[in-house]
Amino acid sequence: MYQLVERLYPLCRSITGDGVRETLKTLKNSIPLNICEVPSGTAVFDWTIPKEWNIRSAWIKNDRGEKVVDFQDCNLHVLSYSIPIHCKLSLTELKQHLYTIPSHPDWIPYRTSYYKENWGFCLSHEQYTQLQEGEYEVYIDSSLEDGSLTYGEYYLPGETKDEILISCHICHPSLCNDNLSGITIASFLAKSLKEQSRRYSYRFLFVPGTIGAIAWLALNESKVSQIKHGLVLTCLGDSGSFTYKKSRRGNAEIDRAVEYVLQQSGQAHEIVEFSPYGYDERQYCSPGFNLAVGCFMRSPHGTFPEYHTSADNLDFITPEQLGDSWIQCRSILQVLEGNRRYINQNPKCEPQLGKRGLYEPIGGHLADETYRMAMLWVLNLSDGTHSLLQIARRSRMPFDAIARAVELLSEKGLLVEAE
Amino acid sequence: MYQLVERLYPLCRSITGDGVRETLKTLKNSIPLNICEVPSGTAVFDWTIPKEWNIRSAWIKNDRGEKVVDFQDCNLHVLSYSIPIHCKLSLTELKQHLYTIPSHPDWIPYRTSYYKENWGFCLSHEQYTQLQEGEYEVYIDSSLEDGSLTYGEYYLPGETKDEILISCHICHPSLCNDNLSGITIASFLAKSLKEQSRRYSYRFLFVPGTIGAIAWLALNESKVSQIKHGLVLTCLGDSGSFTYKKSRRGNAEIDRAVEYVLQQSGQAHEIVEFSPYGYDERQYCSPGFNLAVGCFMRSPHGTFPEYHTSADNLDFITPEQLGDSWIQCRSILQVLEGNRRYINQNPKCEPQLGKRGLYEPIGGHLADETYRMAMLWVLNLSDGTHSLLQIARRSRMPFDAIARAVELLSEKGLLVEAE
Amino acid sequence: MYQLVERLYPLCRSITGDGVRETLKTLKNSIPLNICEVPSGTAVFDWTIPKEWNIRSAWIKNDRGEKVVDFQDCNLHVLSYSIPIHCKLSLTELKQHLYTIPSHPDWIPYRTSYYKENWGFCLSHEQYTQLQEGEYEVYIDSSLEDGSLTYGEYYLPGETKDEILISCHICHPSLCNDNLSGITIASFLAKSLKEQSRRYSYRFLFVPGTIGAIAWLALNESKVSQIKHGLVLTCLGDSGSFTYKKSRRGNAEIDRAVEYVLQQSGQAHEIVEFSPYGYDERQYCSPGFNLAVGCFMRSPHGTFPEYHTSADNLDFITPEQLGDSWIQCRSILQVLEGNRRYINQNPKCEPQLGKRGLYEPIGGHLADETYRMAMLWVLNLSDGTHSLLQIARRSRMPFDAIARAVELLSEKGLLVEAE
Incomplete structure (x- = not known):
């Protein structure tokens, strides 16, 4: 995975x-x-x-032509659904399109603008604070078209x-x-x-x-x-x-x-x-x-x-x-x-499990306590109204044990599925 | 007040x-x-x-003619619904008609006898303990008459x-x-x-x-x-x-x-x-x-x-x-x-609140979180069975916010009152 | 007892x-x-x-003829429903029919084998550990017959x-x-x-x-x-x-x-x-x-x-x-x-208990607070749907007080049994 x-x-x-x-x-x-x-x-x-949005590249260049933010580095850099743009603007104008997380200065935020046309860049607050006054070139090579x-x-x-x-x-x-x-x-x-x-x-x-x-x-x-x-x-x-x-x-x-x-x-x-x-x-x-x-x-x-x-x-x-x-x-x-429901076929008193080989007959020393209890719970609550999940919750037993008890009892004809 | x-x-x-x-x-x-x-x-x-009860005055005088208890001082002094009386009696006889609070000796109790004709005085335990042996004159100028x-x-x-x-x-x-x-x-x-x-x-x-x-x-x-x-x-x-x-x-x-x-x-x-x-x-x-x-x-x-x-x-x-x-x-x-009930007019999926100007569209940074949540709760539970109080309780939000959300949504036609 | x-x-x-x-x-x-x-x-x-099981006597003798276990001493010594037996066997064979409690070495366990024919002895772990190698004679004089x-x-x-x-x-x-x-x-x-x-x-x-x-x-x-x-x-x-x-x-x-x-x-x-x-x-x-x-x-x-x-x-x-x-x-x-249900015969507002002598009429100082509260509870909840136990539980009062209140109120005609 x-x-x-x-x-x-x-x-x-x-x-x-x-x-x-x-x-x-x-x-x-x-x-x-x-x-x-x-x-x-x-x-x-x-x-x-x-409209369908696709993006190929996007960057911000400073006035020395250096890319200070580049979509190639991290696809979170571009506000999702940014419209295509290519223009020059001042740092003050640019800042209106920038998103950062001041409390985690080295993380880039993830932002979207699906239903209002806009453009923007997300960057680390560290990058943001290093931006100097000057003219910036902004380029987003995206498309927002019928698709x-x-x-x-x-x-x-x-x-x-x-x-x-x-x-x-x-x-x-x-x-x-x-x-x-x-x-x-x-x-x-x-x-x-x-x-x-x-x-x-x-x-x-x-x-x-x-x-x-x-x-x-x-x-x-x-x-x-x-x-x-x-x-x-x-x-x-x-x-x-x-x-x-x-x-x-x-x-x-x-x-x-x-x-x-x-x-x-x-x-x-x-x-x-x-x-x-x-x-x-x-x-x-x-x-x-x-x-x-x-x-x-x-x-x-x-x-x-x-x-x-x-x-x-x-x-x-x-x-x-x-x-x-x-x-x-x-x-x-x-x-x-x-999670099915069953009907106990022997609902009046307990059936005799011992004669069906369903448990060891020496009183007080049973081999498989868990399955025996699961069988008793399933028999007692299988009146058609209790699901196995309800039986498992009420008995606080593992669902597997309950399901196994159902199998054993069904094999002996003591249980049939409800409906 | x-x-x-x-x-x-x-x-x-x-x-x-x-x-x-x-x-x-x-x-x-x-x-x-x-x-x-x-x-x-x-x-x-x-x-x-x-019968209607009215009282004008009431007092107890000691054998020196001094008023030791006087209704004018405090209207709690008289057992409410006391019948009119004017007589002389010993301290022992008087005490059967006196009520005090020994545990708060300077407070006067409030007592009534509406449904059994009786008379009595309530006084502080301090006053009570100062009463000396002798003859007392008791006067209650009340009326208990059809009215x-x-x-x-x-x-x-x-x-x-x-x-x-x-x-x-x-x-x-x-x-x-x-x-x-x-x-x-x-x-x-x-x-x-x-x-x-x-x-x-x-x-x-x-x-x-x-x-x-x-x-x-x-x-x-x-x-x-x-x-x-x-x-x-x-x-x-x-x-x-x-x-x-x-x-x-x-x-x-x-x-x-x-x-x-x-x-x-x-x-x-x-x-x-x-x-x-x-x-x-x-x-x-x-x-x-x-x-x-x-x-x-x-x-x-x-x-x-x-x-x-x-x-x-x-x-x-x-x-x-x-x-x-x-x-x-x-x-x-x-x-x-x-506390009314409403019906969401757009019950299948959420309505698009953004296109109705009901919230700021930049994902993840919303101006008015409280109203937005209130709107979502009102829309989700307005199926005609939940009252606004039920919505407020389930959302743990202030009733005012829920009521304001109802107003905003109703204005946009997203909600109508039930029935 | x-x-x-x-x-x-x-x-x-x-x-x-x-x-x-x-x-x-x-x-x-x-x-x-x-x-x-x-x-x-x-x-x-x-x-x-x-089959019906009866037992008269049972013992284990060692090779010196000494009874090392005897039913006469304690009837737990014999596995209940033991079939009759009389034979000699080695200690190893015998041990397959012995039951003890190692964690409580001086106690004898109680064991049964009702639905599977078997025989056995229960003994203290102390007795058990003292058994020495050798031949043992086992005798159970029981009957397991139609009865x-x-x-x-x-x-x-x-x-x-x-x-x-x-x-x-x-x-x-x-x-x-x-x-x-x-x-x-x-x-x-x-x-x-x-x-x-x-x-x-x-x-x-x-x-x-x-x-x-x-x-x-x-x-x-x-x-x-x-x-x-x-x-x-x-x-x-x-x-x-x-x-x-x-x-x-x-x-x-x-x-x-x-x-x-x-x-x-x-x-x-x-x-x-x-x-x-x-x-x-x-x-x-x-x-x-x-x-x-x-x-x-x-x-x-x-x-x-x-x-x-x-x-x-x-x-x-x-x-x-x-x-x-x-x-x-x-x-x-x-x-x-x-635990019966009653109907208050005066269900609109409280009946006037005082005029029926059911409590002392001086307000605020009542002789028998418990019975008075019990009467109020019984009157208030006796609408035919609440049993006396429900009234006792809700009022957290003793059942006796509730039952006594029922008696007092019934005597005055204020209560009749439901149905």
Whole structure:
């Protein structure tokens, strides 16, 4: 996963343009992504697909002809969606188009101006303070023209048409945690799910933030009702502990599943309530959809100083954190996959497990305490109203033990699936 | 407000009589109060309006003819509802009619005997211990005769017939916190509400405790169903922090509103559960009515030693506490006034706020974070089921910001009121 | 109660056999127990009544003919349900049939093998380590033959057919806390309930654990729906604080009643959630019955080292703990007996208690504060939806005070029972 991050890191992504296309093409090497183009000007609910932005080069030269800021050095240097410009101006005029972070003088900020035409440069505060009075030549070789918005979609059919949505934003340039981490984990989840049997169908969306999610929802409204659970993935590579932001519903199955998996992980973590600010869960959880979609993160946006700066680089994330994030996501999906309801076929008193070889008969000294307890819990609560996740939560037992107990009991005919 | 308390302090109030009439006449100077008389003997539910009690003078003389206790000095000296008497008796006989507070020897207690004919004097324990053996002459020039019970009512119509009830008891003689504070705040709330547009109609009741509230409910039963929210106001001038006693329902809108306003005030405060002891909320919350009426106080009855003694005087309350109590009451009523439900007209995904000038478009650096968040919360939860108070509570934002966001969004046609 | 424990202690009980019969006969001295026999081979749900086991003697002799282990010394020495055997074997072979507790070398463990034919001896680890190489003679004079399972039942009719079930297991040999304590308390509860008027009917079951409860449920299925509340009694003589394990429902009236009584007792106690492991609540709370039956204990099984060992003897329990356990059980049953719903006949405003002599009329100085508050609570909440237990819980008042208030108010016609 870390290698995929390294490969995608140099590309200059934005909400449209070739950086996004290049990113999706790279992902297509490992998963059969469907790459979709939505033309500029297309109405998507209250919004309109903007013009496509591409950039080739950009710099600021001082009056000695030296490049003092150069897009080649770092693609954060240019305000995303800067219009093309080539002019000379004084330092005072130039400064109105410069963005820095005085509190972290060696970091370059990441800034955008998607919906208001503008141009600008982002630079370290150190660079900024060294700029001397004089005339500057500014050049941005960008284009902002009719084109299209590009997103990637991968639909993986399962036994049922009920879907789990995995969504991540792909619009940030060279920023690792936000959101090459989410992109990478989504793509590796897709890769592994492809190889297993699936009760649910899965839909992976790799979309530019906000406008991409809105475009998908607007153009695929008929599919929305299939989405039963979902996760927005972001900021999953840093060294912070896990944070899960609940869906707007607050008590959806996905909310319970994530909470359970994080509890069982034994790791410190935080469960936070839904709020209408953040990532694309804002759109999925808008009142007209109100989908059961939460947001799975480590350190949330805005809580770490490296957020939206050049310090969110390859050093800020680690293979270990990425790997552990993937493991927790897998566990969450496994819980959803296995979260069925069963009916105890022998509901009056306990069935005699011993005569079926389901446990060692010497009272008081049992070989496999965990499975025996899991069997008793499953039998006791399998009245058709309790899901396995509910049984696992109530018994505080690992989901795997519960699922294994279901298998053992089903083999002996003591349990059948509900419905 | 403090000046009004000073003006009302000397009057000798009881559950009936001229002291109450004088008090209501004084209030009528600032609000157009309707003064109602209910004749003695009138049946009001399980109760009967008692005879009217008035008192002119009362004293105890020792055998040297010196007045050792005199009603002129303090109207607490006489047991309220004492029958007329003029006789001579020994100290031993006299003592059966004397009330003191041994633990606060310089305070005079406040005592009543409304429903059992009796007479008595209240005095400081210091006075009591100085009484010497001998014959005493006792004189109470009171009358207990058919007359009427007097209460004040002020009905302020609003846009709807739904009412907010503000009730306070007016039966205590020279006691400031209990309840000239409540009387004063109710009257100043009425004065200010008169000058503003009102969604709700308001009913202010200035009634003698228990029997007055019962009388109003019995004689106005057809109006009761209009009362949607209510507050009993008492003990609002002392230096204690706020206490709100919830309605019997426990989760009524008034309960939520007071809780929210006190939380937002940043002041220490206590929310206590309903109990069937206290002030007239006992009647409003009796099971046959079960109105959404709570009781708003600073230090509750019985929790401060000055309670029902001569020490609950003009020094015990301050203009500052009265003022702050008024401010919190106003805020509570403003929350109820503004607590409507809206429907987001663009429920599928977020509307594009930027193109409507609703926020500064440079990503990541927004001018007015608070209003922007308030707008997002209002849009996200305005599905017709969430009231603005619910939105304010869930977002932990000031109600004013939520209300301002509603205004901005409504102006742009993004929101309409529900129903 | 302690004397009854002493009398029952020496008997060798198991899930069937003469030890159980002897135990029930002893109980029959004080309560008119119905002793029932269920023949071996009878199908009871998923189970079959096993053969009846009886034992006369058993020993192990070393090669010098000395009895190194003898059933006469302690009836825990023989693995319960050991088949008859008489043979000679080496120490190594013998050891496969020996059970000890190395961590408590002077205690004898209690072990069973009901459903798999086997034989064995339990002994102290000290005895075990002294066994020397050589040939041993093993003799168990037991019988395992068609016979019957014996249980005791005592049905005590009340005003209604609604039943309270009291169940305890009688299958353990010389173990005091588990469960001569439960047997004794159940039998003394029966004795005292017999002497009082009862709203509920009571069913006392003295059954062998698991198979006995299953047998009763299978053979009396038509009676099960009469059981409204129930308690399994066990481990009630040790010095630990009380533990109540809730019914599977978790919020049944019995759960609330026990919680309330333990809170009011002022003693440390623990309320634990239902789990499908423990005593016969496992059967009563199986999903096909889901009865409102909890388990009342002091130290729960498995939490004290003496559990299922010879150290659970007459020294491990005390008359004081037994007595206090009985008192709490009585209180719980009294709460259930008295937990009715009433309707305030004067629901609009408070009735005038004073004119009915229900309290002293001098305001502010009341003789009997507790009963007055209890009357106000009962009047306020008696709207037909609140039970007396709910009123007691909400008011945090003793159930006795609430019940006394009901009496006083009913006498005055202010209250009638609901329905």
